[in-house]
Amino acid sequence: MPAIRPERSIVILLLALIIVVIAVSGTFWLYRSQQTGIGWVNHTLRVENRLSVILSRVQAAESSQRGYMLTRQEPFLAPFEDFKAGWRGEIASLRVDVRDNPVQVQAVDALGAMLDRRLTLMQGGVDLRRRGGAVDPNAFAPGLAAMAQIRAQIEQMKLREELLLRVRSIEASRLNIWVTASLAVSAAFVIILGMLALRTARRRMEEALESERALSEANARLVAEAQERQAVEAQVRQLQKMESIGQLTGGIAHDFNNMLAIVIGSLDMVRRRLTPDTDARVARGIDNATEGAQRAAQLTSRLLAFSRQQPLDPQPTDVNKLVGGMSEMLRRTIGETVRVETVLAGGLWRASIDSGQLESAILNLCVNARDAMPGGGRLTVETGNAHLDDAYATAHAEVLAGQYVMVSVTDSGTGMPAEVVERAFDPFFTTKGVGKGTGLGLSQVFGFVKQSRGHVKIYSEPGQGTVIKIYLPRHYGADMMDAPARTAPVELPRARGEEIILVVEDEERVRHMSVDSLRELGYVIVQASDGEQALAMLAIQPRIDLLFTDIVMPGINGRILADRAREQRPDLKVLYTTGYTRNAIVHNGMLDPGVAFLAKPFTFDQLAAKVRQVLDEGTI
DSSP states (O other): OTTHHHHHHHHHHHHHHHHHHHHHHHHHHHHHHHHHHHHHHHHHHHHHHHHHHHHHHHHHHHHHHHHHHHHOOGGGGHHHHHHHHHHHHHHHHHHHHTTTOHHHHHHHHHHHHHHHHHHHHHHHHHHHHHTTOOOOGGGHHHHHHHHHHHHHHHHHHHHHHHHHHHHHHHHHHHHHHHHHHHHHHHHHHHHHHOHHHHHHHHHHHHHHHHHHHHHHHHHHHHHHHHHHHHHHHHHHHHHHHHHHHHHHHHHHHHHHHHHHHHHHHHHHHHHHTOOTTSOHHHHHHHHHHHHHHHHHHHHHHHHHHHTTOSOBOOEEEOHHHHHHHHHHHHHHHHOTTEEEEEEOOTTOOOEEEOHHHHHHHHHHHHHHHHHTOTTOEEEEEEEEEEEEOHHHHHHSTTOOOEEEEEEEEEEOSOOOOHHHHHHTTSTTOOOSOTTSOOSOHHHHHHHHHHHTTOEEEEEEETTTEEEEEEEEEBOOSOOOOOOOOOOOOSSOOOOOSSOEEEEEOSSHHHHHHHHHHHHHTTOEEEEESSHHHHHHHHHHOSOOSEEEEESSOSSSOHHHHHHHHHHHOTTOEEEEEESSOOTTTEETTEEOTTOOEEESSOOHHHHHHHHHHHHHTTOO
């Protein structure tokens, strides 16, 4: 018996070792199977991600093509051209990824054909617009149908991948259970063989758990990235919508301002030519027409403000002083049923802002707050210093982190639900009854603040009131000295001697109105209908005291005309006018330094004062 025990021990030890080897081998095999399963899960997620990217990019291409169809502006086509250049490569990569699945391979080929058809339709629309063709509303129907097929095809492919993902996830979980069980058995045998085998089994178990945690974290990251991508896409869609509306409203405002310039200028001339014995009803009719035209001019001004195309002249501004100076006007405007309070912060920074436009924005906010309190209430205008950090800037589109001067308008009115807050800044959107509002007040505030590189935010709950905060960029440079107040002239400033003005305007009726008004003021007028004719006039006219030119003209625009004129006559004084400012004299929303500008439509008094001011600059 004693001789048998060592042999039996060896046999038992060898048997145990063989069992351990088998167990370890089995565990290793299961572990490799698990890694393969995880790889297939990741493969499925990668295919789904590729499908989502293709859908997102073709949608972006479609949006850019529609933007171009509406505006005929080439920058809109960047996403379209990018997708057109790279979609075949993406389809090829997707086909490689699904090569193990014949059904998906056929689906990829079908998707490629659909994308090719959709791009052909979009390219046809682009070519039509490039040739100057009109947009047929019915032409979008085939594109919509093609996009619906593409979305349906991608959804079907995603559904197949989700089914595969479910099956592969179940298989991975089953393998994980087997791996865990095998590790447990291996651990039991390793105890017999010693601490070395135990440490090996423990290490394998830790590796398996780490792999499971890594898979869980990867899945969580994918979910978070998908949510973030959806939020970013929503912001991009909102920005594209606001930009498209801004382009449209800017063009409308230009045409209306030209027409209103004719109406207001002509009414001014008629009023000045009335005799004392003129029927009073005629004078009242002219006054009513003038008031209506000026109200229309205010509407076009609000359209330009929303589209961020109004010329701004930002200066270092004491917002406390501005708000304090408005207090009495606000109380008269808002009425006695609303209690108006102002809370001015101590040590307030100066803001770099156009003070006139800021005053108009605050007044708009206060009027909206009053309308939200039909039964009366409390309205508070508050100022303060604010810092918007990187986290806030990341969460809000077009916001730069930094220091701002904050102005808030708080009311105790009816408040707004979330869906109304989302649309509050859209032009022409209003919750007021018919005839009680244009829906341009808040959109004007939004456009002005954004053009000034600021930020505006609404906080509101139904029945709890509303807080609207506008954040104005802080002024960091030296403060400018306040200009001395100018006393209003007793009579209109007129020409001094034979001062000669060259009037350049492509709209004939506007040009005639301006010429008649300036001649009424005693100036000698030379006129031109475009930039080329104006340059010819400058070449033959020995003396020109002032160039009064429109900015937006075919061919040579007003800024180029002024630059060429000053090459010949460096001392020539220039006064620009337009109903729609582009980047000729306005950059980043701000007037260029040293530019004299008179916005259309202008009155006879405004024309007289501005022309005299420009002519007198630099004189003693």
